[in-house]
Every structure is written in structure tokens, then in C-alpha cells.
Amino acid sequence: MNYYYHFVRETRRFSLIVFMNACLLAIMYWWGRTYLLDEESDPVVFSVVVVIELILLGISIYLWSVNKKIEIKVSAREFYYCDPLFGENELVLCVDDIDEIIQVQSATNRIQRNLLRLKDGSVHELMYQNYNIDKQAMFDALKRANPKIKLPASIWIYEQTRPQWAKEVRKKMGLDE
Incomplete structure (x- = not known):
């Protein structure tokens, strides 16, 4: 293939x-x-x-x-992700089912997460930041396989997320509009 x-x-x-x-x-x-x-x-x-x-x-x-293998593959029809070190995660998805990849960072503890959202609304976490992969090449391959996939503006930009209670406090203080 x-x-x-x-x-x-x-x-x-x-x-x-x-x-x-x-x-x-x-x-x-x-x-x-x-x-x-x-x-x-x-x-x-x-x-x-x-x-x-x-x-x-x-x-x-x-x-x-x-000696297990961590593997990520993107083909014209399939996205395959296998990570035996983090909960035996294995995803085999049709590329057309992928809606977007979201990169989020917690505003409280700065933990970065990479999420794959499917068109059916389900979300899967990808742990690829642990393996020093070429994210730009992976994003380009996903875009080539399915131009409708929404990708982050940059491989370095992570969207800030806050807990609900922090959002309410910031709103009361006038920090968030």
C-alpha cells in the first residue's frame, strides 16, 4: 500500500x-x-x-x-495509529471520517493534548508529541488524503482551554468578553 x-x-x-x-x-x-x-x-x-x-x-x-512498535500511517483512504505504550491505543479510521485535529493546552497546568475529532462527534487523543514525529509532514499527508480535514494553523499553536469555573470567574472579572 x-x-x-x-x-x-x-x-x-x-x-x-x-x-x-x-x-x-x-x-x-x-x-x-x-x-x-x-x-x-x-x-x-x-x-x-x-x-x-x-x-x-x-x-x-x-x-x-x-519491543512493541509505535506506528502512524496515512494513506489515501486510511489513518492508522497504534501506540502500545499509552493504553494500547489502536485506531484504524477512514480518512473521510476525520473532521479535524485539535491541539489544546490547559491554561492551568500547560499540558498539551492532541485530539482527533470524527464527523460522528467522537474524540480520540493522539499521543504523538512523545515521539518527535514530523507533525507538518503528517498534517500535509492528512490534507492530501482529505482536503476537508480542519487542521491547526501551525504545528506550534495550541488553543488555550480553561476549566468551566475559571471561565465563569474570568467573565465576572471582565477578563473574557
Whole structure:
């Protein structure tokens, strides 16, 4: 099948990143203990570092052994999204069923979300910001597959969202028209 956009990443890459973070934590602890604390050691800090190291190494081993694939494909008729790391999400959609992609950012905690809205009103969250994909190429492929899809004005622009109570407070204060 001919794809307009195809992205694949294996979890072994994330395993190596987590392993490097575990190594960096050990080096930072050793450096801080040697050069900043003059060989003084707090058993609580040491215990916390050991627990975090074990957790990071466990996650690294798990990701290495599982080795699943994160995959995004856009063809003339189909949008395929598979993300085994975040809830075993797998979407297989007809490109004509997609209404828009929305990028929102919470005004309170700055968490960014990427939402795919279908013509039937259902919404699916895509976690592609975690994988360093070429969003512009994916958006261009979606537009090529279905010119009616509404896309964000830019890959960098996220719409601000606020909780309902915050909207009411801002309206009473005259901040929102």
C-alpha cells in the first residue's frame, strides 16, 4: 500500500533513553557526594536514589523485552495509529471520517493534548508529541488524503482551554468578553 506518511518507532529506543537516565542519575549522585558533600552521606537520600535507579532499570528492561512498535500511517483512504505504550491505543479510521485535529493546552497546568475529532462527534487523543514525529509532514499527508480535514494553523499553536469555573470567574472579572 502506498502511504503519504509512515512513522515507526520501536520501544527499544525508549529503553535506551531510560537506561541512559539511570546512568546519569548514578553519575550525578556520585559527583554530588564526592565534590559537594565531601563524602558525607545521608542514608535517606541514598535509599531514594537506589529505589529510583531500580525503577528506571526495571522500566528499561521491560521496554527492551516487550519491543512493541509505535506506528502512524496515512494513506489515501486510511489513518492508522497504534501506540502500545499509552493504553494500547489502536485506531484504524477512514480518512473521510476525520473532521479535524485539535491541539489544546490547559491554561492551568500547560499540558498539551492532541485530539482527533470524527464527523460522528467522537474524540480520540493522539499521543504523538512523545515521539518527535514530523507533525507538518503528517498534517500535509492528512490534507492530501482529505482536503476537508480542519487542521491547526501551525504545528506550534495550541488553543488555550480553561476549566468551566475559571471561565465563569474570568467573565465576572471582565477578563473574557
